[in-house]
Amino acid sequence: MLVRIALGAIALAIATTLAIPGAVAKYPEKTITFIIPYKPGGGFDTYVRALAPIMEKRLGVTVVPKNIPGAGGRKGATHLYKSKPDGYRISIMNLPGKAIAAIQGKKGVGYDIRKFTWLGQIASDSYVIAVAGKSKIKSIADLKKLGRVIKTAGTGKGATSYVVSQIAANILGLKVKLVTGYKGSSGMSIAVIRGDTDIAFFAYRSYSKFAKSGDLRAIAALDEKGAAMLGKPGLSKLRIHRLVAAPPGLPSGIKKTLEDALFASINDAGFKKWAKKARRPLAALKGKASEKLIDELVMFYTGHKDKFK
């Protein structure tokens, strides 16, 4: 008798265990890992670390930021791409940097940018072309007058700075050579101030701090107004985008929960107050709008693909 009860209990236990995947599992019920594909301390790191505690309140579970640096952000992106689409792993992603493989039509990078499940955009910023504060160069025309290849500073081939400089130079008809290996936008600003290179492309926010101290000076802004002034409105499509992605094939219910929590957190009064005080631009987008944006941008970048060897 006892044996039968025990057997029955075991059978019941097995039945319920098996039944769980079939039933609508409660989501979220455990810690969510928010991947940052760069080292601690940079711009992407700060956005995630400021956002995580706010998302935590919305979702009711712990959100842990985790740095997975390596290969210029490619390692973290690949890690996410291969993760289980269960909603417990999401990552901040940058565009255009992460689109480089799609532009070059390269295989074996480990991920396909268009296949991620996009949850939304946190922020976006326009670019400026800047020279050292002391430089004599005042405009794009001055650069062209130099009559030589213009050196520009970048973090690495495959990074956002590479994509932006190649496409912008192509549109502006400039011949540029990228000097790579600088660490982040701070390394690039030192390179320009020190005179390693003539120019560098900076996101407006990273540039503005150095403009205030007079160390850097913009010779062209690539926002809508600036691009129109240069007569090349297409340039304003070159922006840095900070997006959030989940692995491909995330179930739509989980996607909706995460997407809504992310969108609400970016629009949270506390987060907005922080962003204003720390002078971080915000541009919240939902998942669908982000997907559309990425499709458009990849099309736009790919139009210049002969500039990427």
Added chain:
Amino acid sequence: MFDSVLLALDNLLTVNSMGFLVMGTCIGLVFGAIPGLGGTTAIALLIPLTFGMKEFEAITLMGGVMAATSTGGSVSAILLNTPGTAPNAATTFDGYPLAQQGKAGLALGAAATASALGGLIGVITLVAVIPIAKEIVLLFAPPEFFLLAVFGLCAIAVSTGGRLLQGLITACVGLIAGFVGYDAVSGEVRYDFGIDFLWDGVKLVPALIGLFAIAEMINLSVKGGTVAENPEMVKIQKIFDGVKVVFKNYPTMLRGSAIGTFIGAVPGVGGTVAAFLSYSTQVQMAKDPETYGKGNILGVIAPESANNAKDGGSLIPTLAFGIPGSAETAVFLGVLILHGLDPGPTILFEHEDVIFTLILTLTISCVLATLIVLALARSLALLTLIDVHVLVPAVTVVALVGAYALNSEIGDVFVALVFAVVGYWMIRFDYPRVTFTIALVLGEITERSFHQTMLISDQNWSIFVTRNISIILLVLIAASLSYPSFRRWSKKRRMRREGAA
């Protein structure tokens, strides 16, 4: 400026701030001493805790951690042959042989004292150079980085301990290991064998944990006994001698601090390189280079004064341009941003009190950390008397957990295990591990700065001889390479003359 110092003192001299400072120092010591965990990990883990704090309280906590980690790291470098943090790697070369000779107390005392003095010199220099901070940061460009790295690599020649061929072989292997992973210049991943894990390269700390700590544990378990080769010889009362020896050899300490401060001030070079350059300079200038790597106390003082001085130095680019000079300052600036400050080139004008709070915190914390280590040194040194049957499993577990904890990545544990086997065979067949480590540390920066230099100069090699600092560095390299031959020649001449007389 004086107002800000007073304001900073006012911020600091509260029960809360002092409490956070002591807490930060203790956390820094522990995180520094556990291999794998380091200052950046500690600061990153503490970030959520600071959300509820006032700005300057968060700064005292973080500053306490920053100043204490490399002091804590020296303890495991000396006692267990494992650098607690990467900048302590050079300390193992002479620190551990001293522990083996039963002089762990002396080494701990010297390391702690050198740390405090180095830290103080770094901070004092920082305050002194504020007016010319920008010029200092801009002084070094890629051509100089390259020559500095070559200068460091030259130390391989004198660090082989008389086994030149073996030293060169391990150095080459070290360079190759340093090239694994993503190359920012070309944008390609190299030598990854199709393993995603290797995209980030062979990380220094797991490699050193294997090469030094676990390899040593294998060696000990084969040999049996204790770390100290002759337990009766152990004199733990020597701690105060260690303090004295630093003051007696103040040129070494001052040189180490100067190197640490200046390398710290150069963005993109880092504390590990600073400690190695300090060690190699010491060996190259020594009259008895053959005694290094075998337990020369100066080989402990040089890197330990440098790796603490770099904390002050790494704030020079922060004051000048609002950019980090080390991994720790990078995370620290991140904390400031999270607290709504916006560090930039104008940080000194906008947040002078913040900066001075940090400077005062670093000063107090580096002295406090040293006092704690000195107070505990006697008990810590007893580690060298523990029987291998207890020590080996304990250290191996801590070392492997440390390797894992660095990035919560199991691949790092495998790296440590692979290097453990390599390290053990190197001990068995008497191949120097120091040369391997120097090459592994300097390989990446050598290559990167060379490529950058060539891109900047349009493949024109004359860039190395048309810049003032480059020329000075070239002269230093030539001098360091010819000095041993010159010394041999003059020794021979003296002997001949004495023989004639």
